[in-house]
Amino acid sequence: MSNKMNHNMNNTEQVKRSLKKRHRQERRFILLGKLSVMTGFLFLAFLLADISIKAWPAFQQSWIQLDVTFDAQNLGVEAPADEAALKKGNYRGVLKQSLYAMFPEVSARRDKKALFKLISSGAEYQIRDTLLAAPEMLGTTQQTWVLADDDVDSFLKEEKMRELQQDDRRIKDNQVAWLDQLSEQGRIESKWNWAFLTSGDSREPEQAGIAGALRGTMLTILVVLAMSFPLGLAAAVYLEEFAPQNRWTDLIEINVNNLAAVPSIVFGLLGLAVFISFFGVPRSAPLVGGMVLTLMTLPTIIIASRASLKSVPPSIRDAALALGASKVQTVFQHVVPLAMPGILTGTIIGMAQALGETAPLLMIGMVAFIVDIPQGITDSATVLPVQIYLWADSPERAFMAKTSAAIIVLLLFLVTMNLLAVVLRKRFERKW
Amino acid sequence: MTQVAEAPDIHQTIKETVGSPFTHKPKLSTRNVDVFYDDKQAIFDVSLDIGNHEVIALIGPSGCGKSTYLRCLNRMNDTIPSCSVTGEFRLDEEDIYAKEMDPVLLRARIGMVFQKPNPFPKSIYDNVAYGPKLHGLAGNRAELDEIVVSSLQKAGLYEEVKDRLNASGTGLSGGQQQRLCIARTIAVSPEVILMDEPASALDPIATATIEELIDELRQNYTIVIVTHSMQQAARVSQRTAYFHLGKLVEVGDTNQVFTNPQHQLTENYITGRFG
Incomplete structure (x- = not known):
């Protein structure tokens, strides 16, 4: 009896001793977990801060105010001119004359050229x-704000540029002097750069905007959504609910899983060979871009949708079948609606992947320099990542x-899409 | 329930069903039923009649094939690819497994209630209205309302839920959910209702309610109930069939089976020596 009690006491002691070690293990793991979460978070914060700081100048643009004299003679038009004639006018000449008039002391040809370089070619x-x-x-003289050249813009935005040797910067000493003169007269101003959001690409950084790429991305994503969602859903529902279990469906399943791991550039080459070369779809267009990205996204959507369909409890299928619902009714009235939140999540993940994809689009010509904002899915376009x-x-600093x-615009686009997905999903879930 | 252990000594003791498996003018009749899951035989040569407006209980130890047999009656086993069924099944002289028999129509005539309550994640009203809508049983909204209300009344649930017909069916208690499933089955006006251990997931009070309900439903429906509980079989059924390792050992009036079993295996089971 006492022996047994002793034994029990020993047991308790033993457990107590091991407890300390176990608690220590637990604490260590929790600490490690917190550390890894924090590391990830720090990287993200660093990335966002870095991008935001670097991006800020792009949202500001320097403008220079000129006294522009719309002289008919300099323009090369007859005084009461119609629109067609005005369009053909020599505005470059007018601009030059206006600028020289503001700086009468500049006379050397080289200096005049340098002076004219202060303003944008646009x-x-x-x-x-x-x-x-x-x-x-x-025939009148107007005070008009014009864009500053990108070198001027960069110089004005970065204080430390002044301290550099003349040869180390793109703005020379005489230009600096003119800029200071303009600045004193209040003729230099930094304005919010709306053009960045409303205009297409340009060779000149001060005129380049994101609108073309943004529109291209939207059109491409619409094509991807319109094609990959129905295709992916139909394929997933068929494979999961209707297809017989045999060697062929096994083979298809393996291939779908493999396709999800194929490097995206391969899909680009496929798109080039099949869609453009064989079917003659216009190159560089959101249509063909969307088709290529659809190929890339489909496996993701199919796999996620199948997993979601599989997670619908079999008892729901039994219930519907036992009431006399046909297979199609059971699947589309009960199983698919229940799986919809998961299917939507899969689709959004696929879309987000497609949104950030560059490589396959390079293959089908969406990397071209395109100034015009695309109006339809067959216009030439580029997308944000490209x-x-x-x-x-x-090379230009700006x-x-x-x-x-x-x-930042791309990330905002992504966040908006994900938010939309969450809202949609909530809607679907509430219905049930 | 798909695993049947080979036990030759016992198979030899079950030469043929004892008792009275056949009835005059049966609602459902089955002859020489064999069921296989791939190569494994789950049911061996079962012949059984189910009379009109009777409650027949299928009892037996786990894995004896009673649920498999039940699911053959409304062809729910069609959904399991590895399952093959042979033998003769007749509902009012119509061949259940005939080519021209549509499983959709069959299941409208033979309803089923499952072990775990499985209401659709929809409103109570929609749960009950789903079947009638599916088969076009109601001409307009008023008729549909009537079917829903009367089905809920028959299932003894109406008084409890009449104020919240638009609340979700999954928000009810377990016993209420099972009665909702019964109401949903009744709403299609089947001739036969199959019940696969309908009370096994419920507490004793909810079980008692379901048992009372089964007794009332007997007026209008033929009921086949699989149960693990011998007391339940004794309480609700008129006839009892005892399954053992995929064979039908004994069938008879419930009173007789429980008080005076003919077969040694039946006696062992109901006296609690195994099962």
Whole structure:
């Protein structure tokens, strides 16, 4: 009896001793877990902060105010000119004359050239549009804001540029002096850069905007959604609910899983060979881009949808079948609606993948330099990730900021899509 | 329930069914039924008649094939690819497994209630209305309302849920859910109701309610009930069939089977020596 009690006491002691170790293990694991979460979070925060800081200049744009004299003679038009004539005017000349008039001391040909370089090459179109909007300005002098050149813009945004040697910067000392002069007169201003969000791509960073790529992305994603959702859903429902279990369906299943792991550039090559070369779909267009991305996204959607269908309890199928519902009625009135939140999640994941994809689109010509904003799915277009790739590759300093800004737009696009998905999913769940 | 252990000594003791498996003018009749899951035989040569407006209880130890047999009656085993059924099944002289018999029509005539309550994740009203809508049994909304209300009344659930017909069916208690499933089955006006251990997931009070309900339903329906509980079989059924390792050992009036079993295996089971 006492022996047994002793034994029990020993047991308790033993457990107590091991408890300490076990608790320590638990604490260690929790600490490790917290550390890894924090590491991930820190990286994310660092990334976002870095991109935001780099992107900020892209949302600001320097403007220079000029006294533009819309002189009919300089323009090369007859005084009461119609619109067609005004369109053909020599605005570059007008701009030059206006600028030289503001700096009468500049006389050397080289200096004049340097002076003219302060303003954007797009400025002549700006003042043309100003005049076309109000033709009565012909013959008058107007104070007009024009875009500064991207080098000027970069120089004005970065204080430390001034301290560099003249040879180390793109803005020379005489240009700095003119800029200071303009600045004193209040003729230089930094404005919110709406053009970045409303205009297409350009070789000149100060005129380049994201609108073309944004529209291209939207059109491409719409094509992907319109094609991959019905295709993926139909394939998943058939494979999961109707297909007989045999060697063929096993083979298909293995292949679908393999396709999900195929590098995306291979899909691009396939799209080039099949859609463009064989079927003659217009290249560089959101249509063919969407088709290629659909190929890439389908396996993801099919796999996620099948998993979601599989998780619907068999008792629901039994219930519907036992009431005399046919197979199709059972599947579409009970199983698919119950699986819908999961199917939507899978689709959104697939969409997000497609949204960030660059490689396959390079293969089908969506990497071209396209200024016009695409109006339809057959127009030439580019997409956000490709635009980022293009800008990141450009030598002009101002494009660095544009790259970061484009990344922010892409991330915002993604977040919006995910939010939409969450809202949609909630809606579907509430219905039941 | 799909696993049947080979036990030759016992198979030899079950030469043929004892008791009275056949009745005059049966609602359902089955002859020489064999069921296989792939190569495994789950049911051996079962012949049994089920009379009109009677409650017949299928009892037996786990894995004896009673649920498998039940699911053959409304062809629910069709959904299991590995399952093959042979033998003769007749509902009012019509061949259940005939080519021209549509399983959809068959299941409208032979309803089923499952072991675990499985209401659709929809409103109570929609749960009951689903079957009638599916088969076009109601011409308009008023008729549908009537079917829903009367089905819920027959299932003894109406008083409890009449104020919240639009609440979700899955929000009810277990016993209420099972009665909702019974109401859903009744709403299609079947001739036969199959019940696969309908009370095994319920507490004793809910079980008592379901048993009372089964007794009332006998007026209008033929009921085949699989149960693990011998007391339940004794309480609700008029006839009892005892299955053992895929064979039908004994059939008879419930009173007689429980008080004076003819077969040694039946006696062993009901006296609690195994099962």
